[in-house]
Amino acid sequence: MFLLTFDYFGIKMNIKMKNSRYFLLILLFCVINASIFAQNAAQNAAQNREYTPYVSDIKAEARNNLIRLTWTDSPDARGRVFIFRSIRPFGGSIPANIRPVVVRYGEQYYVDDTDDMQNIYYFIAASDTAGRRYDIILPRINSTSLIPDNEDALPTVVLSPPASSPSEPIDGIYNLRANQDGDRVTITFDMSDRSKSAILYRSSQPVRVPLDLLNAVIVQSGIRSPFTDSPVPGISWYYAIIHEDEIQRGDVKIRSGVNATVSAITIYSDQAKERSLRPIPLPLMTLNNAVESHFITEIPNQIPLNPVSSNLLRETDMPRKKPIVLRNPRVFSVDLVAPTGGEDSALFQIIMEYFVKFEWEKAQVRLEHYLSLPRSKEIEARTRFYLGQTLYYAGNYKEALMEFLSFRTHYLAEANVWIDAVLSAIVY
Numbered sequence: 294m295f296l297l298t299f300d301y302f303g304i305k306m307n308i309k310m311k312n313s314r315y316f317l318l319i320l321l322f323c324v325i326n327a328s329i330f331a332q333n334a335a336q337n338a339a340q341n342r343e344y345t346p347y348v349s350d351i352k353a354e355a356r357n358n359l360i361r362l363t364w365t366d367s368p369d370a371r372g373r374v375f376i377f378r379s380i381r382p383f384g385g386s387i388p389a390n391i392r393p394v395v396v397r398y399g400e401q402y403y404v405d406d407t408d409d410m411q412n413i414y415y416f417i418a419a420s421d422t423a424g425r426r427y428d429i430i431l432p433r434i435n436s437t438s439l440i441p442d443n444e445d446a447l448p449t450v451v452l453s454p455p456a457s458s459p460s461e462p463i464d465g466i467y468n469l470r471a472n473q474d475g476d477r478v479t480i481t482f483d484m485s486d487r488s489k490s491a492i493l494y495r496s497s498q499p500v501r502v503p504l505d506l507l508n509a510v511i512v513q514s515g516i517r518s519p520f521t522d523s524p525v526p527g528i529s530w531y532y533a534i535i536h537e538d539e540i541q542r543g544d545v546k547i548r549s550g551v552n553a554t555v556s557a558i559t560i561y562s563d564q565a566k567e568r569s570l571r572p573i574p575l576p577l578m579t580l581n582n583a584v585e586s587h588f589i590t591e592i593p594n595q596i597p598l599n600p601v602s603s604n605l606l607r608e609t610d611m612p613r614k615k616p617i618v619l620r621n622p623r624v625f626s627v628d629l630v631a632p633t634g635g636e637d638s639a640l641f642q643i644i645m646e647y648f649v650k651f652e653w654e655k656a657q658v659r660l661e662h663y664l665s666l667p668r669s670k671e672i673e674a675r676t677r678f679y680l681g682q683t684l685y686y687a688g689n690y691k692e693a694l695m696e697f698l699s700f701r702t703h704y705l706a707e708a709n710v711w712i713d714a715v716l717s718a719i720v721y
Contacts, residue, residue: 346370346427348417348435359550360405364417364435370427371398372420378405382438383416383430393418404549406499414438466491466534466552476560480520482534482552490515490537495524497630500533500553503545509533510633525629529557620714622682623707624649625675636672639663648679657683674703681711690719 350365362376375393377383396403407413416436420426430436469482480493493516494500496509512522514537524530533553539545549555628637628644643663647656660680664673681696694715701708 344369346419346421347429347431348374348419351415351417351433351435351437353415353437356550359555360407360413361402362405362415362417363402366398366401367419370419370421372422372424372426374398374400375418375420375426376403376405377416377418378407379414379416380412382414383436387416387418387428387430406549406555465536465546467548469532469534469552469554471530471532471554471558473558473560474521476523476526478522478524478530478532478558478560480516480518480522480532480534482518484518491534492516492537492540493520493522494533494535495522496531496533497528499531499549499555499557500547501549502547505547506533506535506545510631524560525631526560528626528630529559531555531557619686619718620711622648622651622686625678628675636668640672640676644679648683651686653683653686657687671703674700678704678707678711685711685715685718690715694719 346367346369348364348367350363352363354361354363364374366374374396376396377387377391377393379388379391394403394405405415414436415438416430418426418428418435465485467483467485470480472479472481482491484491492514493512494506494509495512496505498505498508500506500509513520516534522532531554533547535545535547535552547553624644628641630641632638632641640663643656643659647659657680660676660683664676664680668676677696677700681693681700684690684693684696694712697708697711697715701712
């Protein structure tokens, strides 16, 4: 016989046992009941936990014209996250004219670019996997402002770049700067690993996500800071620097204000975005033959005037003809930017080497040779637009008219202007 003493959920029990088999049965009973009790306690805790379909712990960190928002995602609403920005505090509802920025669940940060640091408010809404959005506005939890004296704000203004914070160690390329130096742009940046190769991109649009690189051109690979670039004047340019291995892996990271510029830089000169070129003077054209076109009727043969009319005409002081005024050449802005490759490259070279230098005969030969090979419809239309201008300035108005008519379906407004210019020159 032995004495068994234990505490069963706060009740002390003393049992005298004569057989060890009874002892094992009692012990097994206690273990099973303890497991059931723990499961019930966990279920009750889960049922009593509050359902929280909203983000929390929102913070706004500002530097220059960049605002970095961070938050903690909802544990219950695991769909996309919607970021709203307004110049007025958010009340009980969201104005219908405000369109949100949508980010994926789990990112928990967003960098916003704004010029107004005084009147800006943010609200971040969570949604579930079914797409239902929860517009629950909670001050200091999922809505904030950068105005310090706002009661419903919890601003956190930090005057250092996000990459310098202890929680996010500096990695990759950072501190990218683009400064104008005369007719050039000086690029400076820092790299955490200088053994890696970096590629400089230039774009006429801000580079915020990897997809924006499709509209950018590669300036040069393997660059080192500082680097000098000579972009086309008259256009607002943005820059981004990416590690070459990131592109090879398909894991490109764009961080506005870190490895991508958020402010445009423009080199000003006498050239505009769509250049207005000065034409060379041309001799007057004498129409001796009939002109065949859809717009010009056949010119009849000249009939001599009778003597009375001839004498009257000689005695009349006729006004002198004004010299013909030719239209200035035009270039599409897309053809002023050096492409990375493809069929655009050859057209860009012809435009830069001959067209903008008013070498019309050479430009005509190169453009006709360029069109001897099959081209895409858009490229062919732009090429015929330039070919028509070379013929126009060479005085070949009939051929120029045919070229302008050929691309009319692609660029109606521009074609009509040049058709009118050709017709005016023909009937002059």
